[in-house]
Amino acid sequence: MKDSVCTKFQQEVSNVLVRHKSILDVVTKFQESSAKVNRAIVKSVTSCGCIQIDAKKQDVPDDISYEELTQYTANHISGELCDICKDKVEKELANHLFYLAAICNALDLDMASIMKTQSKHLETLGKYSLY
Numbered sequence: 161m162k163d164s165v166c167t168k169f170q171q172e173v174s175n176v177l178v179r180h181k182s183i184l185d186v187v188t189k190f191q192e193s194s195a196k197v198n199r200a201i202v203k204s205v206t207s208c209g210c211i212q213i214d215a216k217k218q219d220v221p222d223d224i225s226y227e228e229l230t231q232y233t234a235n236h237i238s239g240e241l242c243d244i245c246k247d248k249v250e251k252e253l254a255n256h257l258f259y260l261a262a263i264c265n266a267l268d269l270d271m272a273s274i275m276k277t278q279s280k281h282l283e284t285l286g287k288y289s290l291y
Contacts, residue, residue: 166272173261183266190259197252204249210242 180189204211215236220229241249264271 164272166275167270169257170261170264170271173258174265177262177265180262181266183263186259186262186266190256190263193252193256193259197249197256200245200249200252204241204245208242208245210245211237211239213237 177186180186205213213236218233220232224232261271263269264274
């Protein structure tokens with residue numbers, strides 16, 4: 161059976177992670193990497209300006225169906241990431257995934273299995289899985 165990209169990635173993380181092998185190191189590096197993802201996105205707004213954020217209250221009528229909800233909500237982003245910012249955000253997300261895989265390795269969890277389970281959950285429960 162062919163290994164999934166996720167399984168191969170998790171194995172590569174296991175092969176190269178030497179310095180931060182303790183679960184304590186890994187979870188703190190995971191938290192740090194999350195902050196770096198946030199920072200890269202914010203810098204795309206504040207330093208580069210390739211994207212803008214216009215956040216305001218999302219007025220959603222009380223009498224609409226769940227399916228209609230997307231017509232009344234927005235992600236508050238205008239513009240799109242330039243190539244430089246996109247590369248930076250992708251780099252930080254990749255680093256974040258690295259530490260997620262490291263946590264899974266430390267706890268003997270299979271990322272691919274977790275993703276499959278969650279995908280089945282979403283597929284089965286659909287919109288109700290979000291409650």
